[in-house]
Amino acid sequence: MNELFEERPVWTRQAISCKTGLEDQVIKILMPKYAFYIQSGPWGRLWCRFGYDPRKDPTARQYQTVMVSFRRHRKIPERPRLKMTDKWTIRTSGSRQKAELTDSEAANAYMYTPGQLPSVRQMWYSLCDVGLQIAADYLALVFEPPGNVADAQHGWLPSEALDAIRNEIKNDVKRTSNLIDAVEADEMGEEEDDVDDWLD
Structure with a gap:
Protein backbone atom coordinates (compact mmCIF):
# COMPACT_ATOMS: atom_id res chain seq x y z
CA MET A 1 0.00 0.00 0.00
CA ASN A 2 2.92 2.34 0.67
CA GLU A 3 4.13 1.82 -2.90
CA LEU A 4 0.67 2.72 -4.18
CA PHE A 5 0.70 6.08 -2.42
CA GLU A 6 4.26 6.74 -3.52
CA GLU A 7 3.05 6.35 -7.10
CA ARG A 8 0.21 8.82 -6.52
CA PRO A 9 -0.88 10.64 -3.35
CA VAL A 10 -4.63 10.17 -3.92
CA TRP A 11 -6.74 7.34 -5.35
CA THR A 12 -10.38 6.46 -5.89
CA ARG A 13 -11.65 3.35 -4.14
CA GLN A 14 -12.12 1.57 -7.46
CA ALA A 15 -8.59 2.44 -8.52
CA ILE A 16 -7.22 0.98 -5.29
CA SER A 17 -9.25 -2.17 -5.85
CA CYS A 18 -8.04 -2.49 -9.44
CA LYS A 19 -4.40 -1.80 -8.57
CA THR A 20 -4.25 -4.13 -5.56
CA GLY A 21 -6.89 -6.75 -6.29
CA LEU A 22 -8.28 -6.27 -2.77
CA GLU A 23 -12.00 -6.50 -2.07
CA ASP A 24 -13.94 -3.51 -0.74
CA GLN A 25 -14.23 -4.83 2.80
CA VAL A 26 -10.47 -5.34 3.04
CA ILE A 27 -9.82 -1.87 1.62
CA LYS A 28 -12.12 -0.28 4.21
CA ILE A 29 -10.14 -1.95 6.99
CA LEU A 30 -6.67 -1.19 5.62
CA MET A 31 -7.02 2.32 4.22
CA PRO A 32 -7.35 4.30 7.49
CA LYS A 33 -3.81 3.17 8.32
CA TYR A 34 -2.41 4.89 5.25
CA ALA A 35 -4.80 7.65 4.19
CA PHE A 36 -7.87 9.71 5.02
CA TYR A 37 -11.05 9.87 2.97
CA ILE A 38 -12.15 13.09 1.25
CA GLN A 39 -15.93 13.01 1.07
CA SER A 40 -16.70 16.05 -1.07
CA GLY A 41 -15.24 18.98 -2.97
CA PRO A 42 -12.81 18.99 -5.91
CA TRP A 43 -11.13 15.83 -4.61
CA GLY A 44 -14.27 14.15 -3.36
CA ARG A 45 -14.37 10.34 -3.11
CA LEU A 46 -10.58 10.04 -2.93
CA TRP A 47 -8.35 8.39 -0.38
CA CYS A 48 -5.58 10.89 0.36
CA ARG A 49 -2.17 9.98 1.73
CA PHE A 50 -1.47 11.35 5.20
CA GLY A 51 0.58 14.54 4.99
CA TYR A 52 -0.57 15.51 1.49
CA ASP A 53 -2.91 18.46 0.93
CA PRO A 54 -4.13 18.83 -2.68
CA ARG A 55 -5.44 22.30 -1.86
CA LYS A 56 -1.84 23.51 -1.55
CA ASP A 57 -0.51 21.81 -4.68
CA PRO A 58 -1.54 23.26 -8.08
CA THR A 59 -0.47 20.04 -9.82
CA ALA A 60 -3.19 18.27 -7.82
CA ARG A 61 -5.67 19.47 -10.45
CA GLN A 62 -4.88 16.24 -12.29
CA TYR A 63 -6.40 14.27 -9.41
CA GLN A 64 -9.63 16.26 -9.16
CA THR A 65 -12.64 14.05 -9.57
CA VAL A 66 -15.57 14.14 -11.94
CA MET A 67 -18.69 12.09 -11.24
CA VAL A 68 -20.51 10.77 -14.28
CA SER A 69 -23.90 9.06 -14.26
CA PHE A 70 -24.62 7.18 -17.46
CA ARG A 71 -27.97 6.41 -19.07
CA ARG A 72 -29.32 2.91 -18.66
CA HIS A 73 -27.82 0.41 -21.08
CA ARG A 74 -28.03 -3.35 -20.81
CA LYS A 75 -24.25 -3.66 -21.01
CA ILE A 76 -23.55 -1.10 -18.26
CA PRO A 77 -24.35 -2.72 -14.88
CA GLU A 78 -26.05 -0.78 -12.11
CA ARG A 79 -23.46 -1.99 -9.61
CA PRO A 80 -19.94 -3.38 -9.91
CA ARG A 81 -19.94 -7.05 -10.78
CA LEU A 82 -18.17 -9.46 -8.47
CA LYS A 83 -16.16 -10.70 -11.42
CA MET A 84 -16.02 -9.12 -14.84
CA THR A 85 -15.75 -11.77 -17.53
CA ASP A 86 -16.23 -9.81 -20.71
CA LYS A 87 -16.13 -6.33 -22.14
CA TRP A 88 -17.70 -4.53 -25.03
CA THR A 89 -15.71 -2.12 -27.13
CA ILE A 90 -16.01 -0.53 -30.53
CA ARG A 91 -12.87 -0.43 -32.61
CA THR A 92 -12.17 2.37 -35.07
CA SER A 93 -13.30 0.11 -37.90
CA GLY A 94 -16.78 0.01 -36.35
CA SER A 95 -16.61 -3.69 -35.66
CA ARG A 96 -17.64 -5.03 -32.30
CA GLN A 97 -15.37 -7.20 -30.22
CA LYS A 98 -16.36 -9.24 -27.21
CA ALA A 99 -13.51 -10.88 -25.36
CA GLU A 100 -12.45 -12.00 -21.95
CA LEU A 101 -11.21 -9.16 -19.85
CA THR A 102 -7.43 -9.36 -19.68
CA ASP A 103 -5.51 -8.69 -16.50
CA SER A 104 -4.30 -5.33 -17.82
CA GLU A 105 -7.81 -4.28 -18.83
CA ALA A 106 -9.24 -5.25 -15.45
CA ALA A 107 -6.45 -3.27 -13.79
CA ASN A 108 -7.51 -0.17 -15.76
CA ALA A 109 -11.27 -0.42 -15.14
CA TYR A 110 -11.11 2.78 -13.04
CA MET A 111 -10.00 4.76 -16.09
CA TYR A 112 -12.18 6.16 -18.84
CA TYR A 125 -12.86 9.50 -12.31
CA SER A 126 -9.71 11.40 -11.45
CA LEU A 127 -9.11 13.68 -14.43
CA CYS A 128 -5.70 12.16 -15.13
CA ASP A 129 -7.51 8.84 -15.68
CA VAL A 130 -9.81 10.24 -18.37
CA GLY A 131 -8.41 9.31 -21.77
CA LEU A 132 -10.04 12.13 -23.71
CA GLN A 133 -8.27 15.09 -25.30
CA ILE A 134 -10.52 17.60 -23.55
CA ALA A 135 -9.27 16.38 -20.15
CA ALA A 136 -5.64 16.68 -21.26
CA ASP A 137 -6.32 20.18 -22.61
CA TYR A 138 -7.79 21.43 -19.34
CA LEU A 139 -5.01 19.86 -17.29
CA ALA A 140 -2.45 21.61 -19.50
CA LEU A 141 -3.95 25.02 -18.72
CA VAL A 142 -2.06 27.30 -16.40
CA PHE A 143 -4.99 28.58 -14.34
CA GLU A 144 -4.64 30.61 -11.17
CA PRO A 145 -7.76 30.81 -9.00
CA PRO A 146 -8.40 34.11 -7.17
CA GLY A 147 -5.79 34.53 -4.47
CA ASN A 148 -3.85 31.64 -6.02
CA VAL A 149 -5.52 29.19 -3.66
CA HIS A 154 -13.57 23.99 -8.54
CA GLY A 155 -10.11 23.39 -7.10
CA TRP A 156 -7.32 24.39 -9.46
CA LEU A 157 -9.46 24.41 -12.62
CA PRO A 158 -11.79 26.89 -14.34
CA SER A 159 -15.42 26.62 -13.25
CA GLU A 160 -16.55 25.19 -16.60
CA ALA A 161 -13.92 22.43 -16.77
CA LEU A 162 -15.69 19.57 -14.99
CA ASP A 163 -19.00 20.07 -16.80
CA ALA A 164 -17.22 20.15 -20.16
CA ILE A 165 -15.26 16.97 -19.41
CA ARG A 166 -18.32 15.21 -18.00
CA ASN A 167 -20.37 16.06 -21.09
CA GLU A 168 -17.68 14.77 -23.43
CA ILE A 169 -17.44 11.49 -21.51
CA LYS A 170 -21.22 11.09 -21.79
CA ASN A 171 -21.15 11.91 -25.49
CA ASP A 172 -18.41 9.35 -26.09
CA VAL A 173 -20.33 6.66 -24.18
CA LYS A 174 -23.47 7.50 -26.17
CA ARG A 175 -21.57 7.10 -29.44
CA THR A 176 -20.14 3.79 -28.27
CA SER A 177 -23.54 2.54 -27.10
CA ASN A 178 -25.17 3.48 -30.40
CA LEU A 179 -22.44 1.73 -32.39
CA ILE A 180 -22.72 -1.42 -30.29
CA ASP A 181 -26.50 -1.45 -30.74
CA ALA A 182 -26.17 -0.92 -34.49
CA VAL A 183 -23.61 -3.70 -34.88
CA GLU A 184 -25.73 -6.08 -32.80
CA ALA A 185 -28.79 -5.27 -34.92
CA ASP A 186 -26.81 -6.03 -38.08
CA GLU A 187 -25.60 -9.32 -36.64
CA MET A 188 -29.13 -10.29 -35.64
CA GLY A 189 -30.25 -9.59 -39.19
CA GLU A 190 -27.45 -11.76 -40.56
CA GLU A 191 -28.39 -14.61 -38.21
CA GLU A 192 -32.03 -14.42 -39.34
CA ASP A 193 -30.92 -14.51 -42.97
CA ASP A 194 -28.81 -17.60 -42.24
CA VAL A 195 -31.82 -19.33 -40.66
CA ASP A 196 -34.00 -18.45 -43.64
CA ASP A 197 -31.36 -19.82 -46.02
CA TRP A 198 -31.16 -23.06 -44.04
CA LEU A 199 -34.96 -23.45 -44.03
CA ASP A 200 -35.04 -22.89 -47.78
Missing part, protein backbone atom coordinates in the same frame (compact mmCIF):
# COMPACT_ATOMS: atom_id res chain seq x y z
CA THR A 113 -11.12 4.67 -22.15
CA PRO A 114 -12.73 6.09 -25.32
CA GLY A 115 -14.80 3.53 -27.19
CA GLN A 116 -15.21 1.30 -24.14
CA LEU A 117 -18.31 1.21 -21.96
CA PRO A 118 -17.79 2.04 -18.27
CA SER A 119 -17.83 -0.77 -15.73
CA VAL A 120 -20.82 0.65 -13.80
CA ARG A 121 -23.54 3.28 -14.34
CA GLN A 122 -22.06 5.81 -11.92
CA MET A 123 -18.32 6.41 -12.01
CA TRP A 124 -15.93 8.73 -10.21
CA ALA A 150 -7.63 26.20 -4.60
CA ASP A 151 -11.30 27.07 -4.99
CA ALA A 152 -13.55 25.20 -2.56
CA GLN A 153 -15.74 23.97 -5.42
